[in-house]
Amino acid sequence: MRVLMLSWEYPPVVVGGLGRHVHALARQLAAQGNEVVVLCRQPFGTDAETHPTTDQTADGVRLVRVAEDPPHLSFEQDLVAWTLGIGHAMTRAGLRLLADWRPDVVHAHDWLVTHAAVALAEFADAPLIATVHATEAGRYNGWLSHPLNQQIHSVEWWLANSADSLITCSAAMRDEAATLFDIDPGTVTVLHNGIEPRRWRVRPADIEEARRRYAPDGKPFLLFFGRLEWEKGVHDLLAALPRIRRSHPGTRVVVAGKGTGSDWLVEQARKHRVLRSVEFVGHLTDRELAATLSAADAVVLPSRYEPFGIVALEAAAAGAPLVASTAGGLGEVVLNGVTGLSFPPGDVDGLAASVRAVLDGPAAAKRRAKAAKARLTSDFDWAKIAAGTAEVYAAARRGPARVLGRPKIASGNAFGRH
Template sequence: MRVLMVSWEYPPVVVGGLGRHVHELARELAEAGHEVVVLSRRPAGSDAATHPTVDERVDGIRVLRAAEDPAHLEFERDMIAWTLAMGHAMVRAALTRLGDWRPDVVHAHDWLVAHPAIALADVLGAPLVATLHATEAGRHAGWLSAPLNRQVHSIEWWLAHRADTVITCSRSMRDEVATLFELDPDAIAVVHNGITPRGWRVSAGRVAATRERYAPTGEPLLLYFGRLEYEKGVQDLIAALPRIRRRHPGTRLVVAGRGTQEEFLVGEARRHRVRRSIDFVGHLPDTELAALLAAAHAVVLPSRYEPFGIVALEAAAAGAPLVASSAGGLGEVVLDGITGVSFTPGDVPGLARAVGSVLDDPAAATVRARAAGSRLGSDFDWSVIASRTAAVYAQTPAGGPLELERPKIPTGNVFGPAD
């Protein structure tokens, strides 16, 4: 099939896990013999004079990266206007450079590319598949209090209803999307994220050196890695650390990642009097992260909201024992007592008990870590993910252009009774 994949991030422009997902999926589809074109963008804040539109082949994929328009717009300050401008640039780049090439399917990844993906599917007469990787309501615990929240939600609603098939990365996300946008859950395809296990194993010498760096006297070492945002629940892990240290004296925590909550989390560490027991190390290169994963006695993922949890797969690929909340897709990736230990999102005492159980019985934790690793090849290999995605493409008919009404947005919590 000829596949036009539309994404606002694609390496080297990577904001989060979505960029890695699209890259691996596109590469695997190309290796399977499909003709893949990825439509993306140049870095935010760049200029067309220094970063012009690029049309190139990378890893067997044609990648079309649209230059930014001259308008002075900033993502952080003018999110919706910036997103619309990006969409216009993508549409013009596609229509002026694709020539006679026509896709058999257009695949949109998240709300930020709703406008260009819908426009191109309409103009080119192709079926539209949309993967919703997360939702605005989910990220804000069901509240759409600010105008920006409501705007994003309405674009998500539009994409979900215009798409000929919707994909989510977990069953919990399928249920969330069906509830939020009033869709038939049986019509939503569930295709998990994948993992490339190679590159996560490191030598014993590097593991020892990393432990020496972060836990020089043999203390228990915990690791969180990922974005530093409120929904990731790192504040709960920090709050649990005093309890963990009472049971396992000297326990240290490494927090790897960047985000808007970094300053808040440092303040929380001081408030709970554990600042000296936590290393905030920022974003780490993959080689350093792999060594830290292998050195940790437990990787803790305390998310309050998590559509899937690709970080859990990366930890499993490195052979690290997992402690994770049961939020969203994490509950499907980390099987309590089998591939890791789970706790209820936001339950600080439960989090502390879960970590304590891993530190109390390292042998059992190792068995669970091996079980987590063994699932990667059967359930989360990219060739399997690509095959399932291609099957969705093949079964998706073209619904054609649709003119849709403006959705009604509840004034209360969208996961509760509508006001």
Template sequence: MRVLMVSWEYPPVVVGGLGRHVHQLAEALAGQGVDVTVLTRRPLGTDPASHPTTDTVVNGVRVIAVAEDPPEFDFGADMMAWTLAMGHGLVREGLRLLRGGSDPWEPEVVHAHDWLVAHPSIALADFFDVPLVATLHATEAGRHSGWVAGQVNRQVHSVEWWLANTADALITCSTSMRAEVSELFFPGDGATPITVIHNGIDLTAWEFAERPPAHGPAELLFAGRLEYEKGVQDLLAALPEIRRTHPGTTLTIAGEGTQLDWLTGLVDEHELAEAVTFAGRQDHDGLTTLMHRCAAIVLPSRYEPFGIVALEAAASGIPLVTSTAGGLGEAVDHGETGSTFPPADVAALTAAVARTLDDPEAAAVRARRARAVLTEDFTWPVVAERTAAVYALATRRDRRPLARPHIPQRPLPHRDPNNPIQDDSAG
């Protein structure tokens, strides 16, 4: 089977978990005999002179990384214009390289990863007249608790709706995401079939380490993007009480994002300057070192389609303390593979951390169970097999004219009025 994957990030251009997901999936599919070509882009802010389009084969996967065109678009300031320009470049260069030369290559399936590549993916599936499979890794409404009132929010939501209703098959990374996608994009009949395929992990990349005996104050870890939906503000709110019952407890925050300044202000507000360290973005070795050193990782997400960092943490052996938001609630079994709490519940978060610190031996047992579960359900060969099955069943449906979607301007009852992100988003 010949599969054309379209993604706005692929190593060495990695923005977040999506890039790692596409990379591992593509190589796992290639390892199972699927003929995979990935169509992606060169780094932000470059041009064809400094970073021309490349066409290489890496670990069995053909990777076409398309140069940014020269016109001046800034992703942060001109997100939609930049996205459309990227899509135009992917289509133009993709067709030139796929169909050029003495051995043209045509896909049997186009696989789009998220809304940023909706335009080129739909165009290429139409051009080659093949089924379009789309993985929706998150939704704009989900990131903002159902609130899509800002202009860019509404634009992103409408592109997601278009991709979902144009695709011949959809993939989500959790059951909760499937429910979210169904509610947002298919309120009536005629929904695109949706298959749940959890994210995977390369266990060989994460060395498991037993917890050393607890001596002295504990160090907690958060790892992830510094965005409102990741819930770091709830962990900071809980930390004073955690430190009252467990004196000397500290928190290391590994990651970067748009809410760094706001979170730094909360550290001062809670008088935690001596207890909290912002470690910035960590490479693999740096993150592994932190996971092996810290007593527990706390992932307090308010919205989480899946939470791949939970898999990485479990593989490393660090005890898990996570919210039950979205896919985290499916990946972590309370009392068996970690300790969980309802999202945005600071008191429950505090109690879950306290349970973990009070009994490090029991926490270590849960950590070993978490690692064992990974070998059964979350390996990339399993993810690749399930994805290939979706490809095999996908059939190109008759295209019908689509009206513009109705985009409700409604805050859900649980919307937090203190959310500093209420309008435009970088996706």
């Protein structure tokens, strides 16, 4: 099949897990004989002079990287305007592409490419497939209190209701999308994220170096890695650390990643009097991350909101013992007592107890880590996920044009919570 995929990130332009998802899916679809074109963008803060639009092929995938237009629009300060701008640039590049090439399907990844995806699918008269990777209401625990939240939610609703087929990465995300976007959950296909375990093989010398760096005294160290945002729950790990250190003196936490919450998290560590026991290391290269994962006594993923949790797969691929909340897709990825230990989101006592259980029972933790790694090839293989995606493509049909009004915005909590 001829597939036109749109994504606002694609390696090396990566913000979170979405970029890695699209990269792996596109390559696997191409390897399975499909003709895949990915319409994506150049890095933040660039323009057509510094980073002109390119059209190249890599790993069997044709990549059209779109230059940003001249206006001074910042992703951080002008999110909706920036999205409209990059959508306009993608639409123009897509129309040039469609002058002599027609896709069988158009596949949009998340709300930031909605404007271009809707326009190009309509122009090509091709079915529109949409993957919902997360929702604005979910990120804010059901609250759409500010104009920006409401604007993003309305674009997500537009994409979901314009799509001829909808995909989510977990059953939890399917139910969330159905509730928020007035969609029948029976029409949504659940296809998990995947992992390439070979990428996470680590040399023993690198693991030893990571242990020397983060645990020079031989005491336990815990690792969190991901975006430093409230929804990732790192503050709950910091709150639990004093309790963990009472039973396991000297335990340290390594926080790897960047985000808008970095300064706040430093204050949280100071508030809980554990700042000297927490090391904020920023972004780690893939090699550094793999070694640190393999060296950690436990990887802790305390998310308050998590559509899927690809970080749990990466930890499993590195053979790390897992402690994770049951938020969203994490509850499907980490099977409590089988492939890791789980606790309810926001439960600081439960988090501390789970970490203590790992540190008290290293043999059992190792068995769970082995089970998690073994599950990767059966449940999270990219070749199977790509084949499932191709089945969605083959079954999709372009529906009649729909006239959509503006969605209603919940005046209270969108999930009915208090």
